[in-house]
Amino acid sequence: MSELLFRTDAYLKTASARVQSVSERGIELDRTVFYPLGGGQAGDTGVLLRAGGERVPIIDTRKGEGADRVLHVPAPGAELPAPGEELMLEIDWPRRYRLMRLHTALHLMSCVITAPVTGGNIVPDKARLDFDIELSQLNAAHIERETNALIAAGTATETVWITDEELEAQPELVKTMSVAPPRGAGRVRLLRIPGIDLQPCGGTHVANVAEIGAIRVLKIRSEGKHNKRVEIALSGSG
Ligand SMILES: [Zn+2]
Numbered sequence: 634m635s636e637l638l639f640r641t642d643a644y645l646k647t648a649s650a651r652v653q654s655v656s657e658r659g660i661e662l663d664r665t666v667f668y669p670l671g672g673g674q675a676g677d678t679g680v681l682l683r684a685g686g687e688r689v690p691i692i693d694t695r696k697g698e699g700a701d702r703v704l705h706v707p708a709p710g711a712e713l714p715a716p717g718e719e720l721m722l723e724i725d726w727p728r729r730y731r732l733m734r735l736h737t738a739l740h741l742m743s744c745v746i747t748a749p750v751t752g753g754n755i756v757p758d759k760a761r762l763d764f765d766i767e768l769s770q771l772n773a774a775h776i777e778r779e780t781n782a783l784i785a786a787g788t789a790t791e792t793v794w795i796t797d798e799e800l801e802a803q804p805e806l807v808k809t810m811s812v813a814p815p816r817g818a819g820r821v822r823l824l825r826i827p828g829i830d831l832q833p834c835g836g837t838h839v840a841n842v843a844e845i846g847a848i849r850v851l852k853i854r855s856e857g858k859h860n861k862r863v864e865i866a867l868s869g870s871g
Pocket of ligand 1: 736737740824834836
């Protein structure tokens with residue numbers, strides 16, 4: 634098991650850690666700042682720095698088998714560290730920060746479009762949510778204007794934890810039908826944007842929605858009867 638440092642501080646860019654195991658699938662560490670692919674959010678990239686200064690490029694991060702296990706996927710051909718070795722971890726922060734801003738923007742957009750969410754994905758240059766709604770009800774200019782108004786309000790986000798039982802009692806908290814929150818660990822992590830949104834989410838978010846800046850709608854299209862896709866990008870940051 635790995636201590637998931639990004640859960641309590643999404644702004645951690647570096648940390649030290651000890652190698653627990655090394656396999657073809659990836660490197661496991663006793664603690665990590667690397668977010669593994671999940672909840673639609675892309676896995677982190679970055680580098681592991683060995684004591685001698687050698688760099689092990691990490692091209693992806695995935696969940697391992699079992700709770701709180703994280704596989705740091707090394708670049709093909711990279712010289713691998715040995716179990717027990719102490720390393721410095723460093724994520725590609727500009728990339729992660731874009732993911733955090735886009736991810737938090739999707740929370741806001743899910744409050745502008747009041748329909749069940751049937752899917753979602755966040756990569757560094759764009760993000761999307763799918764809704765179970767009629768295509769004719771989706772207006773790009775409206776979505777952009779309302780989401781940007783929520784961003785401009787500059788609300789601070791909060792992480793809260795509730796028990797599995799509390800979540801069972803409030804099924805309306807779960808907007809995303811395709812990504813059920815993980816149960817069985819006894820407690821569930823939620824993101825609260827006071828006055829705007831509250832939903833289970835294990836991803837990384839910005840501390841204040843103003844950090845998103847602004848978004849623009851790239852595309853709205855049908856991906857099936859229950860999937861009307863709205864794709865966004867950060868405004869003015871490429
Ligand atoms: Zn989230």
